[in-house]
Amino acid sequence: MNKAALASALGSPSAFGQSQFAFMRGNAFEARVKADGGAELLRLVHEKLDAGAVPPTAGAVPDLSAVGPEGRTARTALALREATEAGVWTLLDHPLLALDVAGSPAFLEPDAVVVHPDGSWTVVEIKSFPMLDGSADAAKVGAAARQAAVYVLALERVAARLAATPEVRHTVLLVCPKDFSNLPTASAVDVRKQRSVTRRQLDRLTRIEDIADLLPEGTCFSPDLPTADLTAAVESVPATYAPECLSACELAFHCRDHSRAEGAVTSLGRSLRAELGGLTTITDVLSAAHGKSGDPTDPAVAALCRAAQLRAEALGHTTC
Known part of the structure; x- marks a missing residue:
């Protein structure tokens, strides 16, 4: 499904994606x-991850071109096997890997x-955000680590199919510009935690078949459908919007409008939703804060009522 086209057809076009300037840079x-x-x-990989190995003087760069994604994944697997048997430094530039996600490749x-x-095999992530004095923005490094962990999992699937299973290293190399220059520098990032979390989530x-079985008969997500029919089809799939969705999903603006119309607390953030327990809508929260509903022994209700009291005292009003 082309989610960007779907979002446009629903009247909530997404601005999701990288800017052209950042893409070119x-x-x-x-x-x-x-x-x-x-x-x-290869020099950076040797320096940061494998200093005891023979220095890479001239690494091999195999051709990974093939017809279609299945052909490219097969060519990548063959190149990995040949490089492992050859025992020389080898760089695979933009290999293609396959990973089963909910029954679909x-x-x-x-x-x-x-x-x-x-x-052994190492994943390399190349990012354009700077590494200042040897460290980069923690949030961006974390996102890169989660991304690399998925690649590590996919490589492990490839390694498992080989006769002599090679080691897939759990320390990846993050390459970034040094300070404010365009010179590359690198840092080793351990992704074992991210790999374990991702594997559990997968x-x-x-x-997908189980989700499809729960949909109404004849449900279709074609962008060519009338807006009313397409909206009904999309809303037949449960979705819980949170602000984090804006950076990861093309349908985020559509789901945000729907969530705000319903007054869902999750539209204000998952952490806030977790603090409020059984209060799932903003109407419920305000009602509990003013003592009109909710169990007074509920810690969330008590905290809301106390907060409302403090606010009222500050403004010279009365409440609860």
């Missing part, structure tokens, strides 16, 4: 990192995967 930086057969990238394209002389996902 990122591409230019990645090209610099991978220039000369990835010499600088998802195709993933890491920036690079490096095969070490000992046959194992708990409801399969």
Whole structure:
């Protein structure tokens, strides 16, 4: 499903995506990192992750082109096997991996995967945000670590199918511009925690077939449908909007409007929703704060009423 087209058809076009300037800057930086057969990238991998190995003088860069995503994933698996058997530094530029997500294959394209002389594999993430004095923005590093963890899981699936299972390293290399220059620098990032969390989440996902079985007969999400029919189809799938959705989903604006119309507390954030217990709407929250509803022994209700009292005292009003 093209969610961007779906959002536009619903009347809530999404601004989701990277700016053209950031996209061009990122591409230019990645090209610099991978220039000369990835010499600088392999040097950084050797320096940060495998200093005891033979220094990479001239790494191999296999051709990964093939027809269709299935062909590219097969070509990537073959290149990984050949590089592992060869025992030389090898750079796979934009390999394509497949990962089963809720019963459906998802195709993933890491920036690079490096095969070490000992046959182990390392995921490389290249980002255009700066690394100042050896450290980068924690939130951006965390997002990159979660992204790389998915690639590690997908590589482990490839490794499991090989006769001699190679090691997929759980420490990935994050490459960023140094300070305010365009010179690359790198940092090793341990993604074992993110990998474990992602694996648990994938194992708990409801399969697409099970979700489809719960939909009304004849449900269709074609953007060509009349707006009323398309809206009804989309709303037949339960969704819980939170502000975090704005950075990850093309349908976020549509779901936000729907959530605000219903007065859902989650539209103000998941952390706030967790604090309010059984109070799921803003109307319920305000009613409980003014003592008109809710169990007075409920800690959330008591805290709301106390907050309302303090506010009223500050404004010279009476409440509760």
